[in-house]
Amino acid sequence: MGWLDAVRGIAALLVAVDHSSYAFLAESREHLMPQLNIGRYGVMLFFLVSGYVIPASLERRGCVRTFWTGRAFRVYPLWAAVVGTVALLDQLGVAQVRARFAGRDPVTVAVAHLTLLQELLGTPSVVLVLWTLSYELAFYLLVVALFTVRLHRRPATVAVVLAISAAVSATAAFVPRPWALSSVIGAGPLVALASAALVIAVRLGSSGSSALRVPGAVAGGVLALVLVAFNGTVPLWEGLVILAVMFLGTAVRRAESGESTLPRLARTTAVVLVCAVGSAYAQGDGDHFVRRGWITAFLLAALTFGVALALRRRTFPRALTWLGTISYSVYLVHPVLLAVSDRVIGRCRHDSLLLEAAFFAVLLPLSALTYRLIELPGLARGRRRINRIRST
Template sequence: MSSTTPRPPASRASAGAYRLGWLDALRGIAALVVVFDHSSYAFLAEFRQSLAPHFNAGRYGVMVFFLVSGYIIPASLERRGCVRDFWISRAFRVYPMWAVAVTSVVVLDLVGVAETRAEFGGQDAATAAVAHVTLLQELLGTPSLLRVLWTLSYEMAFYLLAVALFTVRLHRRSAAVAVTLAALAAVSATAGCVLPESALSTSVGTGPLVALGSVAMVVAVCCASTGSPALRVFGGLLGGSLALVLVPLNSTVRVWESLMILAVMFLGTAVYRADSGQSSRRAAAVTVAVVVACAVGSAYRYGAGASSTRLGWISAFLLAVLTFGAGRALRRRRMPYWLTGLGTISYSVYLVHPVLLAVIDGTIGRWRQNNVVLEVAFFAVLLPLCVLTQRCVEAPGRSLGRSVSRTLDRAWGRTPDRSSGRASGPASGPASEGAGGRKPVCRGQPP
């Protein structure tokens, strides 16, 4: 988008925010549940012990997040119609707050105020740092410094796959991708497929895998963002291949659950396709049914373990799908302001709360009995702090990302398609319109 791009009319902008309010509401709910799950270790140990066998609150929260990401991320990519702009947007959306959270916990740990629980098993600091910078650390054999960062590794894998499908123009096959991944998860669970934790790292060594994976990711992102059709396809396929290798073969969770996480995200995308008229609602309904059946069957067959039970995982998963469905059913209604506000700060909430919990571990420690007062006090401190970080870190970061995109547009070109006045890719909507009503064409579009 050029610097001269006019703002959409207020009524249209507010209508867009109105339509997406349900997604913010879901993010807010998911963030609260994840924080409750993690803080219950410190303040509600007795309650947590009785709840966990029946309902895995943490898995519920992250599954809702994954469904929302699956719905909105491909929409963002295709609205822009530009891989380069997509990666810039993601980088400036994710990294500023990530850097603040990671730096904070490292500094607080060094001064003896916080206690981190990650065990790096003799890995050198450089290897761990490089792995974390890629956001793929959980899939590269490096434990996350903040445990919540494991979900960002799967988010990054999903980004790579979404870009891969976009560059080869198969991005509308979301339902087929979701069904395939879910079926593979079910097969792996039925076959009792068991791989050691971080199997590839064990085979080739964490250091070499981190180096190879990091280089592959950088090359994939850079090539997919170029103006050359051949390089775009190469970069997209390289990134997608990296994700498809790391997720099933080097995950820290079971193979079936790793595949199911990706299936859940593509399930969200399949629902988006139906809502945007790119596929039928029947196809989306069939996809939901297949993914749910495969997930429940996989968890029942191979879901018991030290960190979860069949019932706890299955109930959390089903409730997450129902929550997403309820949000979608209410998408034309105005969501409560406090709930959409929680969605706005949800990323800060997700990253800041483990930093506070690390401080608690390093100071007052965890309570063996329930202490509701401290649980409420924790939220009372966390939420205002996250409002501050959202305004001072997240919002400026996103603004800087837009500035970088405009600068690169001017330097590398974003020329209008003079033959039709429209982008040749899937970008649409007022946000992608250029001056004079023409939609700009990014040189990082698929051929």
């Protein structure tokens, strides 16, 4: 869909601009961030798109096993290339990664990353943008659980429950600290337990036997909720808002297809927006962002998605849809390029639009190359694997 590609393109561009502004637009960033958190703007757009697309993909396949297979071949090839490149750059002294893992067991770090849940397992990400994949995977686990127990047609209810829970947690006297579970039982034991639970949940959830499939899928959903609630890197309220936003995207898809009503969607949207903004207002003085900047970003993401949806039958600029096609590469590759540029030319004290433009002049062709050489072959292998599964 052209409009979804356009939204992905905008989201990828926003995140890349946010991170590159540290190096090339420091002055503008200092003035803008308190008013608009550009990175959260892009990330929330990505989450809305995931909510719109992922459950539909599972329902279209009608098979949990092929769903996980498709996701694995979509995510892991580029992920592995980027993580491997960063590890190599770190060995060469270009990327400064090892300091982030001082005192941590390398095996624990590696296993946590292989699950994609590292940000929910007390382990910093090798590449900072990978934190969103942890929340994406938590969403996948919840979607599979709901699909398996036949509650997947009620995304509006799930979104409302999550949004209200976020608001309640934002005003609660006790709020879990980031990585609370890891602090209690240790990162190593938690990674071991969660990794085993994830493997069991995926394998049993993909089983042909309902006696195994249901408990496996439900266990995966419970794992996701526990990790987001008690071991996330973002505050509890924001983790719940992220999940609510993704299920809101699913509710939009239901309403568009006629499986739900527009009034129901309007009520759901109102609840999610009010609870999210209220939560940020109540708890938005944390160190990792400024309250106003987060709220503005969140509302702009919702508005951007809504406008694009309203214009979905229009033709979007080809450049924007092309950017959406390579958006995953843009998202994962730009931190690697920034690590190289930091080492080679350093960071500017004053704004340099020329260097910012030069950065994107290198990033976009490089992302198109990784899309062609890594993403497309991975997707092709995934399709072949799925066809073999279906033929057995």
